[in-house]
Amino acid sequence: MASDLGMRRRRALWRAAHRGSKEMDYLLGRFAEQTIDSMNADDIAVLERLIETPDPRLELSLFEGYSLGERDLDALMDRVRRFHGLPWTR
Known part of the structure; x- marks a missing residue:
């Protein structure tokens, strides 16, 4: 079980930094790099869904x-935004 979580963490970390545009790769990758070790299985599941979101939607959400459209994705995006010192615009 623990090794499964470790594998999911490593996969999510790699995917966060290798998913699309350079800008989103950098922003999501840096966030994941600094926070992935403190994430539990539920947090990883949300990150995995966020990583699969197309760049244009992520950019609109982030900037x-x-x-x-989902509370847990919005909460994680808020964490990404705060991590990078971006203002909350809602």
Whole structure:
């Protein structure tokens, strides 16, 4: 079980930094790099879903404050935004 969580963490960390545009790779990758070790299985599941979100939707959420349509994704995006010192725009 613990090794499964470790594998999911490593996979999510790699995917966060290798998913699309350089800007989103950097922003999500840096966030994941600094926070992944403190994430539990539920947190990893939300991160995995966030990573699969298309860049244009992520950019609108991150920079303009648009909702991703799910409370847990919006909460994680808020954490990403605060991590990078970006203002909350909602």
